[in-house]
Amino acid sequence: MFSCKPYEVDSDMPIFADEPVGLEHFLVEPLRKEDWVGDLLDLDAFQIEKCFNMEDISGTFDYDQNQIKLDADTVHPMSPKGSEKNSELSSDKFQDVNTKVHEEYHIDTTLNDKACNFDYGNCKEMGTGGVENQFQGFHRSSSGNKMVDLSSTNTPVLEYGNNHHSSLLDQGRAKELHDTYNMSGREPFMEKSWPKKDNLYDFSDYAELDSSMNLVKVEATSNVSEGETTFSSLVVYSGSVTGHVTRLLHDERSSENQQMKRKRVDGCESLKTSTSAVKVEMCSLDEGDQAGLLVSPKRARKPPKRYIEESLNYDSRSHHRKCGIGRKLKDRILHDGYQKYKWHQKEFHAEVFEDDSFNGGCIQVPFGLPMEKEHSKKNKYILGSESTKDNGLVDQNEKHDTERYSVDSQDEISEDECVLRSSTQKANTRRKRHISWTPEEVVKLVEGVSQCGVGRWTEIKRLLFSSSSHRTSVDLKDKWRNLLRASCTQLHIKEKVEQSRKQASSNYVPDSILCRVRELAVVYPYPRENRSKDSCTVPAVSSFSTGSSNALVPLSTVV
């Protein structure tokens, strides 16, 4: 066991002046001995496999006035006991802990057989004065041989971590930041493998600072199966003092796999602080150097979208309800915008849920982010169509359309959309129900094209189709493309039978409209449709100019 001397931060540091301070890492992560950290810590003689056995994190994790303890009660799922190794822990729920982080947090983790303790004690009040952390370090309870004093060595660690961000923070502050938040400072080498590891660990750390929030969530899921043990936990701490810390721990152990991977969900890392320096620093850390390292070389290839969506289904329905993960948090995680971390996060999710959803069969299938994205998108869409938001804003024509489609499609959009889109539909027909384009819509589209030009579908949609939520800009584009084709073919064919048949149908597009489409096609050549259009229109123009030129001119002039 060793301890770190309290690290004091100058109170004049504006960053910490009155900023939320997050504790990014509670656990010292196994380090690769080749790393400089290993050198610094003299880990050559340090047998990691004995020290980083996350058998029992449940030790104490107490959030109290002065202390944060993680008790077995609180974070029970996080601590599969040796006796529980074969038990199914996947059903463990994430637990929410609403406590306040005050002056200290204390994490004492005991790993059962290897008996490893991580004891980060005395994280002093990080309020106005500054940050004072006292790390007791990680100590080995039983077979402790080596003592590592982080207090002396973590400075270089931090330096390393902040090298890339010196522009944002000066070295000293950066170091201090990392001293404070990043005990292990292992970013750069997280993905490196550790040949001598018996177990495979995967820690995903998610730190979030939000001064406005005072909630602590602890979510943990673990799956223990014969061959491998998947342990993951999501811990969100929010301190009333200066901020709340969200932490996401992910530990994956695999006895079969003889290497250790270090991953990180830093994409989730968001520091909502008014001082952007801290946030920037942290984020840049995440974004900057870790792109390649975060991704495991063994990363599975991107799964098909369908598959992801199916996974999403599971994810949204089972996992997050089950685990009680907050929507806000989830959104934060999922939409943080750090694309490069999506994979990692997805892997995290996959690993977390592998037990339930796929019985361990699809560990590597990442899902979560795209799914979430998709999901929210759909929901928004649904809401929009349901509420028929701008009912009052639309003209009569649009109102007509809206009503029409509300009656016609509301059922499906509101319910079906939700259900079909996500679960049922993907199984069978994922398509959204076909809604024929009405002549009114076509006219609107043509007008829109004449006004905005081809290609500005979003604008057209905004101007003319704002009320009809079922027509997306993509739909407009597709429809225009179809109109172009139709205008071409109709010119060529000119079949009365065809026309009559079309006229019978409700969505018959009048020839005049098609003529206008042709004209607009000339004015606004469609990127590639242009060729086909030309091939069509060259002969078409002749017939068109002879026959319906008069009908066309007014249309164009109207535009």
Next chain:
DNA sequence: ATTAGGG
């Protein structure tokens, strides 16, 4: 997020 384009 939009757009273009293939299917």
Next chain:
DNA sequence: CCCTAAT
């Protein structure tokens, strides 16, 4: 309509 790539 769906899906994807490109931007």
